[in-house]
Amino acid sequence: MKKLLALALGLVLLLSVAAVPAETQKPFEGTELRILLANHMWTNALRPHLGEFEELTGIKLNIEEYAEDQLSQKLAIELAAQSKELDVFMTRPLQEAKQMITNGWLYDLTAVLDDEAMDKADFFEATLALYKSGEQYFGIPLVTEREILYYRTDLFEEAGIAVPTTLDELWAAAEALTDVDAGVYGIVSRGLTAAAVTQFSGYLYSMGGDWMDAEGNANVDSPEAIKAFTFYGDLLRNFGPPGVTSMHWQQCAALYASGKAAMYTEADAIFNNAVNAEESVVADVTGYALFPGDSFYNIPSWGLSVGAFTEKADAAAEFVKWAAGKDMTATLQAAGVPGARVSVYGIPEANVAFPPQLVEVIGAAGTKDARGYDRPLITSVSKARDYIGQAIVAAIEGGDVEAAAKLANEGFQSVIDEDRAAAGQ
Amino acid sequence: MSRWVDRHLKIIFILPCLLFILFMVLFPLGYNIFMSTSKWSMSALSSPTFVGFDNYLFLFRSQRFWLAVGRTIYYAFVGVFFQALLGIAVAQMLNRAFLGKGLAKTLFLLPVVATPVAVGMVWQLIYEPTIGLGNAILTGMGFKPQLFLGSTATALNALILIDVWEWTPMVMLMVLAGMLAIPRDPYESAVVDGATAFQRFRYITLPLASPTILVAVLLRLIDAIKTFDIIYATTKGGPGFATETINIYATLATFQYYSFGEGAAITMCFFVIVMGMAILFNAAKKRVEVDY
Numbered sequence: 001m002k003k004l005l006a007l008a009l010g011l012v013l014l015l016s017v018a019a020v021p022a023e024t025q026k027p028f029e030g031t032e033l034r035i036l037l038a039n040h041m042w043t044n045a046l047r048p049h050l051g052e053f054e055e056l057t058g059i060k061l062n063i064e065e066y067a068e069d070q071l072s073q074k075l076a077i078e079l080a081a082q083s084k085e086l087d088v089f090m091t092r093p094l095q096e097a098k099q100m101i102t103n104g105w106l107y108d109l110t111a112v113l114d115d116e117a118m119d120k121a122d123f124f125e126a127t128l129a130l131y132k133s134g135e136q137y138f139g140i141p142l143v144t145e146r147e148i149l150y151y152r153t154d155l156f157e158e159a160g161i162a163v164p165t166t167l168d169e170l171w172a173a174a175e176a177l178t179d180v181d182a183g184v185y186g187i188v189s190r191g192l193t194a195a196a197v198t199q200f201s202g203y204l205y206s207m208g209g210d211w212m213d214a215e216g217n218a219n220v221d222s223p224e225a226i227k228a229f230t231f232y233g234d235l236l237r238n239f240g241p242p243g244v245t246s247m248h249w250q251q252c253a254a255l256y257a258s259g260k261a262a263m264y265t266e267a268d269a270i271f272n273n274a275v276n277a278e279e280s281v282v283a284d285v286t287g288y289a290l291f292p293g294d295s296f297y298n299i300p301s302w303g304l305s306v307g308a309f310t311e312k313a314d315a316a317a318e319f320v321k322w323a324a325g326k327d328m329t330a331t332l333q334a335a336g337v338p339g340a341r342v343s344v345y346g347i348p349e350a351n352v353a354f355p356p357q358l359v360e361v362i363g364a365a366g367t368k369d370a371r372g373y374d375r376p377l378i379t380s381v382s383k384a385r386d387y388i389g390q391a392i393v394a395a396i397e398g399g400d401v402e403a404a405a406k407l408a409n410e411g412f413q414s415v416i417d418e419d420r421a422a423a424g425q
Numbered sequence: 426m427s428r429w430v431d432r433h434l435k436i437i438f439i440l441p442c443l444l445f446i447l448f449m450v451l452f453p454l455g456y457n458i459f460m461s462t463s464k465w466s467m468s469a470l471s472s473p474t475f476v477g478f479d480n481y482l483f484l485f486r487s488q489r490f491w492l493a494v495g496r497t498i499y500y501a502f503v504g505v506f507f508q509a510l511l512g513i514a515v516a517q518m519l520n521r522a523f524l525g526k527g528l529a530k531t532l533f534l535l536p537v538v539a540t541p542v543a544v545g546m547v548w549q550l551i552y553e554p555t556i557g558l559g560n561a562i563l564t565g566m567g568f569k570p571q572l573f574l575g576s577t578a579t580a581l582n583a584l585i586l587i588d589v590w591e592w593t594p595m596v597m598l599m600v601l602a603g604m605l606a607i608p609r610d611p612y613e614s615a616v617v618d619g620a621t622a623f624q625r626f627r628y629i630t631l632p633l634a635s636p637t638i639l640v641a642v643l644l645r646l647i648d649a650i651k652t653f654d655i656i657y658a659t660t661k662g663g664p665g666f667a668t669e670t671i672n673i674y675a676t677l678a679t680f681q682y683y684s685f686g687e688g689a690a691i692t693m694c695f696f697v698i699v700m701g702m703a704i705l706f707n708a709a710k711k712r713v714e715v716d717y
Contacts, residue, residue, distance in 0.1 A: 069661075073680040080467035080685075099683050104470035183555070193663045243554035243575025245664035260555070308469065383682040386666075393665040397577060411489075422466065 028315040029058030035319070036075065036089040039067050041272050042143050042302060043090075045335035046323060053322050059315055072096050072382075079105040079307065086307035087316040091139055093130035093300050098379045100305070101131075106138035107306035112317045113137050119326060119343075126372045127300035127340045139303040140324040141340035145267040146365045147202040147296040147374070148358075150274055152177075154285040155184070155262045164292040167206055167231065170263070174239035177262035186239030188252045188261040189232075191396050193389030194382070195248045198297070198374040199265055200392055204228040205369075206293025211376040211388070211412075218416055220388055221409035226402055233395025245393050249273075257282060265291060269301060271358060272336050288358040290365060298370035300340050338362060376412070379419045387411030454696075460689035467685055480690035489666060490674065490691070494698075496581060497670040501649035504588040509642050511589065512596030517626060519597070520604045534598065536591045545658030548587045549574065552659075574660050577667035584668055587655055592648075596641045603637025604630060636710070643706040647699060671695045 037043040043065060050061055066074060071090065078086050079100065091097045091106075100106050113120045113128075120128070123141060131139035149170075151163060155177050164170040174186030190196040204210065209224035219225065236244050241255055249266060253273040256264040257280035264274065268288070275283045290296075304324050306316040322328060329339040336353035344350045351359050376384050387408050394404030430437065461480055463473035484490040519530060536544070551558045552573035560570040573583040611629045620628070631638075653672045656662065662669035662677065669677075671691060679688030 069681075076467065076680045076683060079469075082469055099466065102470075103466055103468040103683070191664070193665055241555060242570070243572050245577070246575040246580075246660065380682060380684075382677075383684075386677070389663075390665050393577065393663070397664075422464075 026056075026058035028312075028318060030060075031058075031312055031315045032060045032062060033087045033312060033315055033319055034062045034064070034085055035087060036064050036066065036071060038071050038090045038302060039065055040090070040143070040302060041269060042332060042337045044272075045332045045337045046328070049328065049331065053319065056322070057315075057318060059318065061319070068092070075100075075105075079103070079309075082309045083307070084309050084311050087310045087312055088304060088306055088319050090142070090302050091305045093127070093139060093141065093303050094373060094375055094377070095381050097131060097139055097303070097305070098381070101133045101138045102379060105308050107308050107310065107313055107316070108136045109138060109140060109306060109317070109320065110136050112320055113140065115321060117325065118321060122326065122341045122343050124300070124340055124342060127303075130300060130372075131303060131305075139305040140320055141300040141303040142324055142329075142337075143269055143302045144299065144338050144340050145269040145301040145374075146298045146362065146370065147199060147265060147291045148268045148361055148365075149289040149292055150256060150264040150266065150271070151287045151289060152259075152262045152282060152285055153287045156287070163287065163289050164263075165290075167203065167293050170292045171231075171235060174235060174263060178239045183260055185241045185255075185261050187235060187263040187265070188240055188244065188247070188255050189236060189265045190247060190249060190252055191236055191240070191244035191392070192246055192248045192251075193393055194385035195389075196392045197385045197388050199249075199267075200228070200232055201371075201374045202265065202291045202293055202296035203232045205295035205297075205371060206291075207231065211384075212378075212416075216416065218409045218413035220391065220412055221402075221405040226405050229391050229395040229405055230401045232392065233398070233401065236396050237398055240396075245396050267301065268358060268362060269338055271355075275355075286355075288355060288361045290361055290368065295369040295371060296365075297372070297374035298365050299372055299374050303340075378416060379422070380415050384412050384415045387415065457689050457692060457696075460685055461693045463686045463689075465685040466683045473686070476686065480686045481694075483687065484690055484694065489669075490694075492666065493669050493671050493674045494694070496668070497650055497672070497698075500581060500585055500588070500652065500670060501646050503582075504585045504592075504649050505642055505645045507585075507589045508593045508596045508645060509638065511593045512641065513600050513631075513638065515593070515597045516600040516604055517630065519601055520630075533594045535594075537594050537598075539591070541591070541654035542658040544587065544591055545655045548655075549659050552583055574668075575664065577665050580660055580664060580667045584656060584659065587659075588649060588652065591655070592645060596645060599641040599644075600634060600638055603634040603641075606637075607633045639709055640706075643702070643709060647702050647706070650699060650702065671698075 037046075047063075050063065053059065054061060072092075072095070075086070075089055075091075075096070091100060097106075109131075112118060118140075124144065127141040127144060128137065131137050131141065149164070156163060156173075159176055161173055161176055162169070164173045170187070176186070177184065178186035190199045204225060207224045207228040209222055209228050210219060213219040213222075241247075241260065247255070249270055250273075252261075252264060252266060253270055255261055256274050257276070259281045266274070271288075274280065275286045304320050306313060306320060310316055326341065326343065329341045330344045330347055330350040333339045333344040333347075333350040334353055345363070354362075375381055376388075378384060390411070391401065391404040391408035395401045460473065462475060462477055464476045464479070465471075465473035515533065519526060519533075552575075554560060554570065554572050554575055557573075559573060564570050572579060574580045607630065611633075612625060615625050615629060651672065652670065653676070656668055656670060656673055657676070660668045662673040672695065675688050675691040675695065678684045678691060
């Protein structure tokens with residue numbers, strides 16, 4: 001009997017020992033994932049947490065970071081070569097994602113999204129829709145952005161003017177606050193050809209224009225668009241910094257952070273770059289306001305996708321679930337990254353990193369005429385942006401805006417036609 | 426075995442070179458020609474479709490392409506013209522003994538050994554309109570400040586200035602080598618005949634060094650036409666399309682527009698231009714070869 005008991009006990013012990021690793025098992029222990037990320041606030045906020053994921057899963061992460069254009073090109077080259085070494089990467093749902101889906105470059109993440117822990121319903125619906133093709137989803141949105149107005153509270157107080165709520169008031173404020181001798185320009189906003197297109201969108205929408213007409217044809221030579229080009233160009237030429245036509249957001253944010261601009265129209269998501277306390281001299285004197293027009297964009301700017309050719313899709317999915325999951329989105333939101341999930345905006349602790357005024361502005365953006373796109377919703381976005389950007393540059397340089405808008409429209413229309421022909425094939 | 430090797434020695438010796446040409450030159454070229462007659466967005470789901478000369482016709486009808494060709498040629502010729510002028514002048518200056526000649530030569534050569542992308546970044550700072558060194562110097566000398574890379578009117582010329590700064594020493598070095606190879610006797614007899622320094626330069630140095638000058642100029646021309654790094658590191662073709670050369674356009678078409686066929690057709694046109702330059706180079710070299 002005693003022997004039998006000992007045997008039974010031994011068996012139980014053995015089983016429980018065998019069962020222990022089954023509970024804490026790490027099915028992907030030792031797997032290495034290659035992850036390509038954009039040089040973005042989301043990446044900066046995620047970086048300190050990567051070790052947690054490695055510890056949790058035993059997966060080793062090899063992170064590479066690139067500026068957005070370099071990332072886009074690198075992805076194109078590797079995906080065209082059907083690289084098996086490309087596991088997870090950031091994509092822009094409004095920029096390259098559509099072409100990537102059409103090209104069969106992205107792994108179907110529908111199953112990941114359907115995972116209960118992911119809570120698909122928690123995502124802003126419009127953001128998810130951009131990654132949808134048929135019934136499948138090819139990416140998980142990470143970051144949302146709205147065009148807002150950054151402004152210098154001290155300069156506004158000094159001059160005794162109110163924060164602009166219309167484009168006319170914006171013009172007046174820019175004029176009043178420009179003091180070239182003191183090295184302060186009234187306003188800064190992107191002027192670099194293609195990069196400027198997205199931030200120009202608020203001006204275009206507010207003037208009553210849009211990229212395309214109801215039939216989906218190019219419409220950037222409409223009277224409203226010409227008015228918007230002229231306004232944006234005149235504004236930056238008269239009250240903006242010299243050489244603004246070579247400025248992307250990095251240069252604009254640096255200029256604003258160094259106290260050389262009184263106002264700045266830009267995506268809210270990069271607010272850390274503009275007012276980051278360590279590098280910025282304007283951290284304590286920056287106010288946030290809704291874009292001073294009737295309409296502006298409210299979009300998902302970045303998402304996470306998995307390469308279609310990876311041999312580690314399951315491990316990659318594990319990373320996506322972790323990085324775009326509810327907990328991490330809240331954690332990153334707390335670090336100042338506006339997420340794509342509804343729930344995080346309701347958690348007070350998740351919004352501590354945002355200046356309270358910015359939280360208000362983000363909240364109010366939902367109630368205005370906010371559009372889900374800041375660039376044309378077509379497949380060959382990059383090419384279209386290059387053409388539209390020509391008109392912006394011409395307007396800033398004080399050229400013939402009408403002729404430039406016509407030329408831009410022709411180029412843009414040819415891109416649309418090419419897309420249609422390609423879709424018809 | 427060794428007899429077999431002996432018998433096939435000539436084939437074995439040229440084989441590595443043949444293989445190299447086959448895989449590194451002919452195959453890419455052939456593939457590029459094939460791609461230039463296709464339409465393909467690099468899709469993994471559909472293969473390239475043959476479209477004949479559509480890509481070329483599209484380019485030949487597009488203003489953007491011809492402007493890019495014009496800019497490429499302007500960039501190369503204007504840049505190399507000044508490089509040759511300055512290169513010859515500096516070479517003539519260094520073509521005599523003086524204290525610190527070695528040091529001067531080394532200092533002159535520094536731009537050549539710098540990484541082009543780093544050079545581009547440094548010049549971007551110099552060209553910064555508000556805080557850059559360029560405008561500080563200009564305004565200090567009483568000139569109006571410039572927008573440099575920030576204006577469609579000046580960006581291409583600003584890039585040419587970088588190219589001249591970086592590559593003049595290269596021309597100088599080659600021309601100097603040519604000058605040093607000129608025998609001393611003509612100079613001695615010229616001095617005896619009472620020729621001035623300028624006459625010695627004009628009627629002895631220049632003609633006798635002209636083959637090397639020509640080689641230097643043509644090599645630089647081919648190189649300048651191919652320039653990509655400095656432009657990409659500074660303007661990426663902007664503002665507008667103001668600095669978009671053929672190379673930049675091809676890169677954008679291929680890797681940003683996902684139009685592989687268009688990109689391939691652009692590079693084929695580019696290939697023809699460079700090939701033309703190379704033929705010119707060979708013909709010119711034969712014509713000016715001189716015996717001392």
